[in-house]
Amino acid sequence: MHTAQVEVGRSTLTIETGKLAKQADGAVTVRYGDTFVIVTACAAATAREGIDFLPLTVDYREYAYASGRIPGGFFKREGKPTEKEVLTSRLIDRPFRPLFPDGWTRETQIIALLLSADPENDSDVLALTGASAALAISSIPVAHPIAAVRVGLLDGAFVINPTYPERKQSDLDLIVAGSRAAIVMVEAGxxxxxxxxxxxxxxxxxxxIRDIIDAIETMAAAVGKPKTDVAAKDVDAAVRQEIEAQALAPLADAMRVKDKLESYAQVDRALDDLLASIPDDDPDRRADAKVVFKDLKEKVLRDEVLDAGRRLDGRAFDQVRDISSDIGVLPRAHGSAVFTRGETQALVSATLGTADDQQKIELVDGETYKRFMLHYNFPPFSVGEVKFLRGPGRREIGHGHLAERSLAPMIPSEEEFPYTLRVVSDILESNGSSSMASVCGGALALMDAGVPMKRPVAGIAMGLILDEASGRHAILSDIAGAEDHYGDMDFKVAGTSEGITALQMDIKVSGITTEIMREALDQARAGRLHILEKMGVTISTPRESISTHAPRIVTIQIPVDKIRDVIGPGGKTIRSIIDRTGVKIDVEDDGRVNVASTDEESAQKAIAIIEELTASPELNKTYLGKVQRITDFGAFVEILPGIDGLLHVSEIAHYRVNEVRNELTEGDQVLVKVINVDPSGKVRLSRKALLPGGSSDNGDKGDGQPRRPDRRGGAPGGGSSRPPRQRGGNREPARR
Structure with missing residues (x-):
C-alpha cells in the first residue's frame, strides 16, 4: 500500500493505492475531509479493429450510503445516472482525451464511485484527480498526470477548494485542470x-495543481506499472506524398465553400475521386488514402489560418458571423425567440410556472428544488441527418447545463419574481457554437416573457490554431463546425456587458499558456459586446408585463405565526381556499404567500380570504362579528377567523344590562369596535360605542333618557316595553 498526502487549500488531500480494487489496472482512493472516492482505470487486452477514435468511457456514480441515506422510490436503490453524475462524468472525460497517444484503440474505462460524502467538500475535483492517479500507476499510456482544483472568490480573495457554504457566497465557481506546464480544461460559473x-x-x-501532480508522480514512480507500447500505424512517406499531391488542391477548394452542406458534399466527392483512382484490389492503398485524406483536412485548415492568414469561410480572425434574431415567434408560448448566427439557429422558448413546477432534485446529501431550468435539444435534422429521436444524451445535458449556468446569475430572485422558469432551446440548424446560440436565444426569450433579467447575456465560442513546435497561433472568434472539429481549442465564454457568467474550455493540445488565455478572453469580450449590441436591436429590456397566457402570481406577506391558520389542520383550510377560488397557493417558511391564477379576480378573492385569516385586530376598528358564546359578564364575539373578543356587559348598551341573553343570542351578527388589545393579545370590544350617543360615556341624550336598540329591527332607538330609568355614571353591572 502506498499513500501520498498534500496540503490543498485548508485541508489535506490523501491519495492511496494498494488496498482496494487491486485487480483493476490502476485503482486509487482520494480523500478530502470526509469526502472519499475510489477511482479505477482499466483497458482491454486487445485493440478494437476498424475504428479511428479513442474508445474511452468515463462513469461517475454517487451512492446514497455515502451520506447515510437510503434511496427513495419503490426499489430503494440507485437508478439511472443523475444530471450531477452525467456532468461529473463529462468533467472527468474531457481533459484526458488529448493525453492518449494516437493509435490507442483499446476499450478504456474510468470508473469513479463516491463512497463517503461530507457536507462541505464536493467530490468532482477529487474524482478527476483520482482518475489521473489511477491512469498514472496503470499500464495505460497517457502522456503525463494532471490534477484539478476548485477556485472560489470570497471578499476579493481566491479560495482553493471552497466548502459548500462558501460556494453559495462566492462570486466564482471555477474548476481548473492542468498539467505541471499548462492548463488543459476549465469549467466555471x-x-x-x-x-x-x-x-x-x-x-x-x-x-x-502543481503540488498535487508532484504527489501523483511520486506515487507512479514507486508503484506504477510499465506502460503499454502503442504502435501507431503510419503511412509510408512516399505514399503520403503521392496522395497529398493528388487530393490536397480539390480538398482545399471544397473546404473553402461557405455553405456547410455544399462544402461537405464536395469534400465527399473529393474523397470518392481519390478512391476511384485506386484499384479495388489494393485495399492497403485505399486504407492509406482514407488516413491521409483525414489528415489533410486538418492541414488545410491550419495552413489557411497560420500561413495564409485567413479562415476557410473568408472571415477575419475576430469576425463574428452575421446575426439575426426575432422574438414573439410562438403565439401561445410565454416568451420565444429565434436566434441565428451564420448557419447555427436556435428556437428558444420560455415558460413561466408556479412553485409547484420546481424541479425536485435528489442529491447524495438530500433533496433540493430548482426554479430555473434550461433544456437543450439537438434533433438530427439540424445537421441534415436521419437518426432515432431518443432522450437527451450526455452532450445535450452538458450543453444545456452550460447555457443554464450562463443565464442563471441574471435571473431575478424568487422574492423579486416568484415564478418557476423553464427555457427550452431547440437547435434547428447547427454549424458550430449551438450552446452559445442557446444562451443568446434564451436571454431574448426570457426578456420577451417579461422576466426582469438584470442584464442581457450573450455567448461566443472561441477557437485556437496552434503550432506547438514554433509557438505560432491564431485565436478565432465564433468558430464554425470545421474550426471546432479540426482546431486545437473550444473555448466558450458567456456573460454580460459587465463580466463573465460562464466559461468552458477544452483543448486537443498538451496545454494552453496564460498568455494565450488572456488573449482569448480579451477577444471573446469584444465579440460578446458585439453580439449584445445586435441582440439589443431586437429587444434591449424585458417586456413590462408577462404574457396573457402565463399564470398571474401575486405575493403577499403574512406573519410567520399565522402560517398555521392559512394551512389549517392537515391542510384543510388551504385546500378549501383552493377549491373555492381555483387558484394555486404556495406558502413559504418566511411567511411569503404566492397566489397563482389565470385571472386576477380569482387571485384577489383568494388573497382576501388569506388576509382575513391572518389579520390581527386593530384598535378602534369596527368589525361585523358573530356571537360565539354568552356568559353572565358579557359575550365572546368572533371578529376575525379564529379570533374572539370580549364584549363586556357594560359595553353592550348605554343603559344597564342585567341579562345579556335579553340583548344578544349566540349566532347573532353584531357590529363591534375594538377598544383594547392587551400585550397578551386579548381583545376587548364595545357595541355601545357604535350606538347613537356613543360619544358620551353614560349614553345620556339631551332629554336625559337612555336609549336602547329596538330588538325587533336591531336599529338604535327606543322600543323598550319597560319604563326607562335614569342611570348615573358608567357603573359596572352587578355580576351574578
Missing part, C-alpha cells in the same frame, strides 16, 4: 467576473 479576475483565478488554481 460566475457573477459577472471581469476577465482579469478570471485570469487570476486560473493562475491561482494552476499553482495549487
Amino acid at each position: 460566475a457573477r459577472e467576473v471581469r476577465e482579469d479576475v478570471m485570469l487570476g483565478a486560473l493562475e491561482a488554481g494552476h499553482a495549487a
